[in-house]
Amino acid sequence: MDWEFAILNFFQTNIRNPVLDVVMVCISTLGKVGIIWILFAIITLITKKYRRLGTKISAALIITLICCSCILKPIVNRIRPYDLNPTVNLLISKEIDTSFPSGHTFFAFSVATVCFMYNKKLGILMYAFAFAMAFSRIYLYMHFPTDVLFGMIFGIIVGIFASKLENYIFDNNPKLDNKAY
Numbered sequence: 001m002d003w004e005f006a007i008l009n010f011f012q013t014n015i016r017n018p019v020l021d022v023v024m025v026c027i028s029t030l031g032k033v034g035i036i037w038i039l040f041a042i043i044t045l046i047t048k049k050y051r052r053l054g055t056k057i058s059a060a061l062i063i064t065l066i067c068c069s070c071i072l073k074p075i076v077n078r079i080r081p082y083d084l085n086p087t088v089n090l091l092i093s094k095e096i097d098t099s100f101p102s103g104h105t106f107f108a109f110s111v112a113t114v115c116f117m118y119n120k121k122l123g124i125l126m127y128a129f130a131f132a133m134a135f136s137r138i139y140l141y142m143h144f145p146t147d148v149l150f151g152m153i154f155g156i157i158v159g160i161f162a163s164k165l166e167n168y169i170f171d172n173n174p175k176l177d178n179k180a181y
Contacts, residue, residue: 004081004144004145004146005081005084005085007138007145008081008085008088008138008141008144008145009085011138011139011141012088012141015139016139020139021091024091024135024136024139024140025091025092025136025140027129027132027133027136028092028104028133028136028137028140028142029092030133031103031104031107031108031133031136032104034061034065034103034107037057037061037107037108037111038061040057040111041054041057041058041061042054044057045058052118052166052170053114053115053118053119055166055170056114056117056118056162056163056166057111057114057115057162059162059165059166060110060111060113060114060158060159060162060163061107061110061111063110063158063161063162064103064106064107064110064154064155064158067106067154067158068101068103068106068107068151068154069097069103072100072101072154073097073098073100073101073103074098076098076100076101077098078098078099078100078144078147079098079099080094080095080098080099080142080143081099081141081142081143081144082094082141082142085141088141090140090141091140092140092142095142099142099143099144099147100143100144100146100147100150101147101148101150101151101154102134102137102142102143102147102148102150102151103151104133104134104136104137104142104151105130105133105134105137105143105147105148105151105152105155106151106152106154106155106158107155108126108129108130108133108134108151108155109127109130109134109151109152109154109155109156109159110154110155110156110158110159110162111126111130111155111159112126112127112129112130112155112159113155113156113158113159113160113163114159114162114163116159117159117160117163118163130152130155134148134151134152137151
């Protein structure tokens with residue numbers, strides 16, 4: 001854990017600045033309670049052209065919520081870095097849940113992976129945003145680097161699973177009308 005604090009403290013000492021403070025708070029706030037991903041899912045679901053993408057994103061969000069918030073966080077129950085180092089000056093309010101894995105990162109990477117599997121250009125854009133989200137969580141001292149790393153890994157796995165699950169269900173159910181999707 002010492003090396004993780006070294007990374008967190010390096011960011012606080014050497015990278016933190018007023019411009020990044022504002023940018024990182026904005027990026028991280030977009031991920032609060034998954035609001036940006038829920039809105040993205042709704043927009044794609046109501047758009048006939050992107051309804052299948054919306055279905056895949058919705059599946060990824062539900063699976064991520066269950067895996068992250070209902071299973072992993074309670075089982076691992078890892079304390080957040082700011083609770084172990086209360087001297088850090090936080091830019092956002094403390095979270096009410098535990099640290100491992102980073103939910104912001106988990107959600108961002110699950111959606112980015114679904115988007116990448118659907119459309120490479122959109123996926124690259126979403127991965128760029130997901131990396132910014134992940135970086136913001138370390139920058140803001142909300143998570144240890146391993147919380148973010150495993151959020152990325154789990155998010156990619158869930159994104160692949162959700163995309164393949166939706167494909168399997170849709171492609172193997174003759175009752176689903178292709179024109180509706």
